[in-house]
Amino acid sequence: MQKTIIKFILVPSLFIILFSAIYYNQVQHEVNNLIHQRYLEATQQDKRQLNTLIQEKQENILAVSLAISKYSSVEDVLLGKGNKELKLKEFSKLLKNATSLKNLWFQILDKDGKSLYRSFSDKIGDNLCRDRVEVEDIIDYPRVISTISVGKFSITYKTLVPIYYKGEFIGVFETLAHFNSISKKIKQKGLDSILLVDKVFKKQMIHSVHKTFIEEYNLVSLNPNPHFLKYLQEVGPEKILKHTAKAYIVSKNHDVLISTYHLHDYLDNDIGYYILFKNLDDIDTSDVVQLQNNLYLLYGILLLIAYIFLYYRYKRMKDFEIDKKNKKLEEKIKMKNDVLEYVSLHDTLTSLPNRILFTKR
Numbered sequence: 001m002q003k004t005i006i007k008f009i010l011v012p013s014l015f016i017i018l019f020s021a022i023y024y025n026q027v028q029h030e031v032n033n034l035i036h037q038r039y040l041e042a043t044q045q046d047k048r049q050l051n052t053l054i055q056e057k058q059e060n061i062l063a064v065s066l067a068i069s070k071y072s073s074v075e076d077v078l079l080g081k082g083n084k085e086l087k088l089k090e091f092s093k094l095l096k097n098a099t100s101l102k103n104l105w106f107q108i109l110d111k112d113g114k115s116l117y118r119s120f121s122d123k124i125g126d127n128l129c130r131d132r133v134e135v136e137d138i139i140d141y142p143r144v145i146s147t148i149s150v151g152k153f154s155i156t157y158k159t160l161v162p163i164y165y166k167g168e169f170i171g172v173f174e175t176l177a178h179f180n181s182i183s184k185k186i187k188q189k190g191l192d193s194i195l196l197v198d199k200v201f202k203k204q205m206i207h208s209v210h211k212t213f214i215e216e217y218n219l220v221s222l223n224p225n226p227h228f229l230k231y232l233q234e235v236g237p238e239k240i241l242k243h244t245a246k247a248y249i250v251s252k253n254h255d256v257l258i259s260t261y262h263l264h265d266y267l268d269n270d271i272g273y274y275i276l277f278k279n280l281d282d283i284d285t286s287d288v289v290q291l292q293n294n295l296y297l298l299y300g301i302l303l304l305i306a307y308i309f310l311y312y313r314y315k316r317m318k319d320f321e322i323d324k325k326n327k328k329l330e331e332k333i334k335m336k337n338d339v340l341e342y343v344s345l346h347d348t349l350t351s352l353p354n355r356i357l358f359t360k361r
Helices: 002-069 072-078 088-098 133-140 180-188 228-234 236-241 286-345 357-361
Strands: 104-110 115-118 143-151 153-164 169-175 191-197 218-221 249-250 257-263 271-277
Touching: 002 088, 002 143, 002 153, 002 169, 002 180, 002 191, 002 257, 002 271, 002 286, 072 104, 072 169, 072 357, 088 104, 104 143, 133 143, 133 169, 143 271, 180 191, 180 228, 180 236, 191 228, 228 271, 236 257, 236 271, 236 286
Parallel strands: none
Antiparallel strands: 104 115, 104 169, 143 153, 153 169, 191 218, 191 271, 249 257, 257 271
16 A cells, blocks of 8 residues: 555655646746846837937927027127127027927037137137037038037037038037936836936036036936935945846836936947836736736646546555455455365364264265
8 A cells, every 4th residue: 555655646746746846947937038028128118218309309409509500690600790699598598488498508619619609608718629529520520410428517418510601611509408308208208217427527527517426426317206316325326237237127125127228428438327217017017927827727727637647546556456455355264264164074183074064965
C-alpha cells in the first residue's frame, strides 16, 4: 500500500509542484514583459505628445517672428534710424492677454551679432556671437533657425530670422519664449511634469528667475506637484535620469510611471529635462490581467483533471491490491480447511483413514 501511495500520489504530486512552479514563473515572466511593453508604449506616447506641443509652439513663435521681421520699424533699427516706432513690449502684453503665447520677448541684432534692441531689457551693445553658437552660425550663413538654449535667466525657445534690405543681409530678429505654456498643456493631457536645467549651467544662470535648485539642477517649473517635487528631492535627479535613460521608473508609493524627455540645444547637447509623471491607473492593463487570470484558470482546470486521473488510477490500483489480497486470503483459508479436513479424517500417527472417513464413504 505504501509503495502504491508513493508511486501514484507522492511522486506525481512532486512533479506537479515542480511543473507548477515553472509554469507560474513563465506566466509571470510573460505578463511582466507585456506590462513592460505597455508601460514603454505609454512613455513613448507621452514623449510624442510633449514633442508635438514643443513643435507647435516653435512653429507659432516662428510665425510671429516672420511677421514682425517684416515691419519697417525693425529695418529702421538695423539701419540706425532709431526704434521709436518699435512697440514690441506692448505687443508682448497683447499676445499674453489674447493668445496662448505667453511671455514672449524680442531682440534685434546687427549683422555682426551685436544687440541693438531688447524688449526685455535696456541693456544693448553686447556681442552675442561670443556666447551663442546659433548667433555665430546665422551671421555666417543667414537662414531661419529655431532652437532651445539656456541663458543667464532661464531656458527658452529661440527663433532667429535674418533681415534683408535691398537684398543685403543687415541683421537678425529674434523671438524668445518660456516653457510655461507647455507645462500647462501637458498637465491638461493628464501628465504632471517637472522641468530641470542641466547642472552644467548652474554657474551660468547667475540671474535665474527660478532660485530653486535640486542638487545642481535648476528647477524652472512653475507650481510643480508638491508630492512629485518631494519625491524628486528625495531620490535625486541623477538617479532618475540614469534609470529613465532607456526606459522608465515605476513608483509604487505614488502609483506613477516616471519617464524623461530630453531638451537639446543647437549642437544637440542635453540642456534640460522634462520629468514626466503618469498615473498608473491611466494605463490600461486590464487585458494583460485578464490573460494572466485565464492562464491560471486553464492551469487550474488541467491540474484538477490530472488529480482526478491520479485518484482514479490510485483507486483502481488499490481495489486491485485488495482483490489480490482477498484471493490470497481465500487460498490460505481453503488450504487450512483442507488440512483440517484431512486431519479430521485420518489417523494422526499412521495417516490412515479413520472411522469417520470409513463411515462417510
